[in-house]
Amino acid sequence: MSVESLIFEKGATGRRAATLPAMDVPTEALEGMIPAALLREKPAPLPEVSEIEVVRHYTHLSQRNFGVETGFYPLGSCTMKYNPKLNEDMAVLPGFARIHPLQPEHTVQGAIQLIYELERYLAEISGMARVTLQPSAGAHGELTGLMLIKAYHQSQGQGHRNLVLIPDNAHGTNPASATLADYKAVEIDSDPKTGGIEMDHLKKVLEAQGANVAAIMLTNPNTLGLFDANIAEIGRMIHEVGGQLYYDGANANAVLGITRPGDMGFDVVHFNLHKTCSTPHGGGGPGSGPIGVKSHLVPFLPGPLPAKSEQGYYWQDAGPQSIGKVRANLGNFGVLVRAYAYIRFNGPDGLRHVSESAILNANYLKHELAADYEIAYPQTCQHEFVATAQRQKDEHGVTATDIAKRLLDFGMYAPTIYFPLIVHEAMMIEPTETETRESLDSFVRVMHQIAEEVHTQPELVKTAPHTTVVGRLDQALAARKPNLRWTSGQETTH
Amino acid sequence: MSYVPNTPEEQQAMLESLGLSTLEDLLEPVPFEVRLHTPLDLPPALSEPDLKRLMGRMAARNQDLDRTISFLGAGTYDRSIPSMVPHLQRRSEFVTSYTPYQPEVSQGMLQAIYEFQTMVCQVTAMDIANASLYDGSTAMVEAVLMALGPGGRGEVVVSAGVDPQYRRVLQTYAFARGFSIKEVSVQDGVTSLEDLRSAVSASTAAVIIQQPNFFGCIEDVHAIEPIAHQGKTLFVSVITEPASLGLITPPGAYNADIAVGEMMSFGNTMSYGAPALGFMATKQKFMRLLPGRLVGQTVEEGGKKQTGYVLTLQTREQHIRRERATSNICTNQSLLAVGATIFMAALGKQGFSELGELCVQKAHYAFRQIAAIPGFEPAFSAPFFDEFVIKCPVSLSKLEQHFTQAGILGGYPLAESYPGMDNAMLFCVTEMRTKEDIDLLVAVLKEVQA
Numbered sequence: 001m002s003v004e005s006l007i008f009e010k011g012a013t014g015r016r017a018a019t020l021p022a023m024d025v026p027t028e029a030l031e032g033m034i035p036a037a038l039l040r041e042k043p044a045p046l047p048e049v050s051e052i053e054v055v056r057h058y059t060h061l062s063q064r065n066f067g068v069e070t071g072f073y074p075l076g077s078c079t080m081k082y083n084p085k086l087n088e089d090m091a092v093l094p095g096f097a098r099i100h101p102l103q104p105e106h107t108v109q110g111a112i113q114l115i116y117e118l119e120r121y122l123a124e125i126s127g128m129a130r131v132t133l134q135p136s137a138g139a140h141g142e143l144t145g146l147m148l149i150k151a152y153h154q155s156q157g158q159g160h161r162n163l164v165l166i167p168d169n170a171h172g173t174n175p176a177s178a179t180l181a182d183y184k185a186v187e188i189d190s191d192p193k194t195g196g197i198e199m200d201h202l203k204k205v206l207e208a209q210g211a212n213v214a215a216i217m218l219t220n221p222n223t224l225g226l227f228d229a230n231i232a233e234i235g236r237m238i239h240e241v242g243g244q245l246y247y248d249g250a251n252a253n254a255v256l257g258i259t260r261p262g263d264m265g266f267d268v269v270h271f272n273l274h275k276t277c278s279t280p281h282g283g284g285g286p287g288s289g290p291i292g293v294k295s296h297l298v299p300f301l302p303g304p305l306p307a308k309s310e311q312g313y314y315w316q317d318a319g320p321q322s323i324g325k326v327r328a329n330l331g332n333f334g335v336l337v338r339a340y341a342y343i344r345f346n347g348p349d350g351l352r353h354v355s356e357s358a359i360l361n362a363n364y365l366k367h368e369l370a371a372d373y374e375i376a377y378p379q380t381c382q383h384e385f386v387a388t389a390q391r392q393k394d395e396h397g398v399t400a401t402d403i404a405k406r407l408l409d410f411g412m413y414a415p416t417i418y419f420p421l422i423v424h425e426a427m428m429i430e431p432t433e434t435e436t437r438e439s440l441d442s443f444v445r446v447m448h449q450i451a452e453e454v455h456t457q458p459e460l461v462k463t464a465p466h467t468t469v470v471g472r473l474d475q476a477l478a479a480r481k482p483n484l485r486w487t488s489g490q491e492t493t494h
Numbered sequence: 495m496s497y498v499p500n501t502p503e504e505q506q507a508m509l510e511s512l513g514l515s516t517l518e519d520l521l522e523p524v525p526f527e528v529r530l531h532t533p534l535d536l537p538p539a540l541s542e543p544d545l546k547r548l549m550g551r552m553a554a555r556n557q558d559l560d561r562t563i564s565f566l567g568a569g570t571y572d573r574s575i576p577s578m579v580p581h582l583q584r585r586s587e588f589v590t591s592y593t594p595y596q597p598e599v600s601q602g603m604l605q606a607i608y609e610f611q612t613m614v615c616q617v618t619a620m621d622i623a624n625a626s627l628y629d630g631s632t633a634m635v636e637a638v639l640m641a642l643g644p645g646g647r648g649e650v651v652v653s654a655g656v657d658p659q660y661r662r663v664l665q666t667y668a669f670a671r672g673f674s675i676k677e678v679s680v681q682d683g684v685t686s687l688e689d690l691r692s693a694v695s696a697s698t699a700a701v702i703i704q705q706p707n708f709f710g711c712i713e714d715v716h717a718i719e720p721i722a723h724q725g726k727t728l729f730v731s732v733i734t735e736p737a738s739l740g741l742i743t744p745p746g747a748y749n750a751d752i753a754v755g756e757m758m759s760f761g762n763t764m765s766y767g768a769p770a771l772g773f774m775a776t777k778q779k780f781m782r783l784l785p786g787r788l789v790g791q792t793v794e795e796g797g798k799k800q801t802g803y804v805l806t807l808q809t810r811e812q813h814i815r816r817e818r819a820t821s822n823i824c825t826n827q828s829l830l831a832v833g834a835t836i837f838m839a840a841l842g843k844q845g846f847s848e849l850g851e852l853c854v855q856k857a858h859y860a861f862r863q864i865a866a867i868p869g870f871e872p873a874f875s876a877p878f879f880d881e882f883v884i885k886c887p888v889s890l891s892k893l894e895q896h897f898t899q900a901g902i903l904g905g906y907p908l909a910e911s912y913p914g915m916d917n918a919m920l921f922c923v924t925e926m927r928t929k930e931d932i933d934l935l936v937a938v939l940k941e942v943q944a
Contacts, residue, residue, distance in 0.1 A: 003801055006608075008609070016845050017578065017842060018574075018842070020849060021925050025859035026859060028858060030854070033854060034854070034879075037743075038712050040741055040744060040847075043843050046842050046843045047842055047843070048842050048844070049839060054839050054840050055581075057839075058582040058832075059582065061601075061606050062582070062585035062588050064601040064605070065587040065594075067587045067590030070587060080592055083590055090546070090553075093550065093553040094560045095553025095556040096553050096765065097558075098560055099764065100564060100903070101570055101764075101768070102566055102569075107556065110554065110555030124536055125534060125536075136629065138825060139812070139825070140823075143822060146670075147669070150669075172812040172813035173813075175816040176815075176816060176821070179818070179822075180670070181670045181671075182672055229525050231525075232528055258530060259528050259530055265528075272825075278497070282589055282827075283592070283828040284592070284593035284827075284829075285769075285829065285830075286827050287825040288769075324666035325662040327628060327629050328631040328659040328660060328756075329770070330766060330767055330768070331768060332768045334768070334769050335769060337765075341549060344537060344548070345540060346496065347537065347539025348533045350496050351536070352533070354498065357517075360505055360517060360520060405598065408596060408598055408599050433498045434497050434498065435499070437500055437504050463796075465599075468598040468599055470598055470794055471798065472795045473802040473803075475792070479790075479807055482788075482806060484622045485622060486612045486791075
């Protein structure tokens with residue numbers, strides 16, 4: 001166990017790291033340019049550290065962090081696959097990394113071309129008419145998609161529709177986005193056997209409130225890793241009452257080249273390029289959440305959209321029905337460059353092989369873990385599945401949290417735990433296609449050993465982790481007495 | 495081509511252990527009716543060297559800022575990035591990690607974000623800050639939603655000096671949420687106090703200004719603050735050029751309730767404008783209303799009580815509170831926040847002030863030289879930081895031709911966002927421009943005039 005002190009606790013008065021360009025112009029007194037009352041009185045109390053201190057400090061911090069390149073990362077619903085080095089190199093080419101969003105079109109032909117082509121690739125992969133690459137992440141895409149539905153309904157004289165149906169196993173962003181778009185979220189039960197939508201419940205809700213339904217938001221395969229075989233029927237039912245179908249693309253790593261949201265009946269889809277297209281997650285972003293739509297929603301898309309003429313590529317302003325901009329500038333271009341490289345590298349057959357292999361790895365793990373852990377839904381899964389610690393909890397009081405923490409001791413990240421909410425002691429496991437059979441087998445061995453430990457020495461598991469730089473941290477204290485920033489005089493305890 | 499490591503033979507063996515014979519067997523849950531029966535219509539796979547060549551050519555079709563002299567700002571700033579920043583930021587343990595749900599193996603990212611939150615407070619002089627938001631424009635919207643509170647109805651007052659793109663984004667959210675927007679005009683480059691006074695009423699939830707504003711002008715925040723604070727209004731200050739904080743009064747010193755803005759230029763690549771780095775800082779009393787992730791310091795459970803960092807106050811967030819969350823934001827901009835943190839640490843206390851001074855001196859040198867050319871006139875007399883507006887005696891398209899020939903990327907043509915401001919150009923001069931660059935710009939403008 002060790003502590004890395006904060007950068008604010010390092011250095012000495014007068015030290016500095018970065019040098020700045022020379023002051024090579026004739027200067028004038030500041031007060032002559034800016035009134036004294038508008039000048040900063042005291043300098044910002046930033047650290048005073050040398051270059052070697054900066055470099056060692058952040059190198060140490062990186063060493064206290066676990067990434068896909070450190071080891072196996074089976075975090076369900078997050079698609080923590082390998083992020084190709086090639087893509088990182090492409091994103092920092094000066095022609096992509098050193099361009100300004102307001103440059104004249106003729107000076108950024110390559111950038112608009114990349115966006116133009118990527119839009120078409122994503123439209124093809126999702127079975128949609130057009131795609132906007134502007135939304136910044138999945139949740140931003142959800143909100144954008146719901147705004148499109150709202151604008152569409154208003155244009156049809158259906159502005160009264162105020163309900164968004166969301167299954168009980170949905171990602172938390174779905175209901176939060178619905179609220180943000182000024183809709184009321186209505187929870188739909190899932191079928192305890194199939195894990196899909198409980199059709200009778202859906203029917204009842206539609207009979208009672210169909211005229212007020214704006215949309216249903218679905219993930220397919222859903223968060224249980226199960227493909228809802230009723231999807232076409234659900235689509236027909238929702239469309240019949242005048243609602244729209246929204247596809248949460250968080251689990252799109254299972255469908256590439258196999259099925260398309262557009263063909264399933266969806267009207268709007270978002271991608272998580274930081275999942276499906278293997279752009280790195282960066283410890284919590286940047287992501288990218290493009291939105292694809294069927295043709296009836298195209299007039300409402302945020303502008304501008306990329307276009308091509310004989311003179312070259314250009315930005316076409318949005319039409320009068322557009323919902324408007326959802327962020328400044330043109331989308332997370334640095335992420336889009338990586339996604340473009342990923343799609344071009346894989347090609348159509350490669351992308352299908354990605355999904356098939358992800359599904360194989362998940363089913364293989366599910367099969368191998370079934371001896372030691374309950375599997376919430378035993379049928380063939382897609383890219384992920386939900387195991388549980390129910391048996392371990394019932395027999396020895398060991399929880400999903402304990403097992404997750406113990407995994408960290410073996411140099412592996414933990415599954416997503418306690419999600420989806422409908423499964424008790426859930427451990428949602430998504431191995432992805434980029435893991436070797438050996439790494440899957442080694443995860444199985446570790447999970448088996450932990451299951452043994454639960455029998456023989458449960459305290460060892462309940463007090464894990466034991467080998468990490470810190471042990472379990474006091475979350476209750478953090479929330480009760482929030483300390484969100486360092487202040488002078490505060491010291492870290494060693 | 496594939497990043498799938500297992501060979502077809504290995505996959506076959508895995509299938510057999512499942513009692514299956516082909517990969518196709520695993521797709522049985524997907525009904526025939528919704529299957530894709532043809533291969534995706536995409537270009538064929540490319541090898542790494544071939545793809546590098548293709549994308550290298552695409553990149554070369556863009557005129558990047560290493561090959562041109564840019565006077566373009568307007569919300570996105572050309573900034574020097576010390577080499578240590580990308581080297582540290584791109585360490586793969588940071589790059590390839592997810593949101594730090596397991597703190598024991600994510601202390602590095604959590605501590606870096608805690609340091610980011612602290613540095614945002616240090617430069618803005620605010621009490622607390624969150625872990626980042628998508629970009630400056632959406633950070634501004636989140637501030638407005640905070641001010642409006644649950645339900646999101648009400649009215650917000652926004653200065654026309656706020657970045658036009660940001661105001662367009664605000665309009666989009668206003669449509670979705672059902673709040674209304676009152677715009678306050680700009681007089682001589684700054685927010686009209688008279689107009690502001692008549693716009694603010696008992697039903698105003700927030701007053702939004704930008705400092706320095708879109709024209710580069712420094713608003714008289716001391717005069718604006720008491721007007722903005724009538725009734726229960728929250729005063730929101732938007733900062734798109736964070737280098738200004740090295741030199742001018744920070745929002746905490748003029749009693750802003752929420753400071754939001756854009757910090758991409760601190761250590762991150764420009765990348766055609768994004769990924770960007772939205773930040774939000776506020777007063778202690780609004781802590782539980784904050785959107786987005788927050789990192790807190792705590793100690794270990796049990797005996798040892800060693801310091802550690804966790805995501806905290808998560809009951810505000812979508813994955814716990816679902817439809818009652820303070821925001822729907824999940825993924826944010828962590829890696830860019832790491833870049834900004836390293837940048838601010840590298841610059842340090844002294845460097846941060848010097849950065850501000852470099853920008854202001856270089857911009858004012860350029861301003862004096864340009865204003866001395868007959869026909870080129872300053873649009874406003876208000877004080878400015880590193881951007882200023884010049885009314886040009888010729889059409890801007892003619893100007894652009896001269897710029898292109900000289901290898902210059904000119905300023906932002908304001909008429910695109912402010913109808914009536916024909917021939918007005920917003921020039922930006924950051925620390926990156928040398929005296930030689932500025933003298934070349936001046937020479938080109940003189941030539942145009944002649």
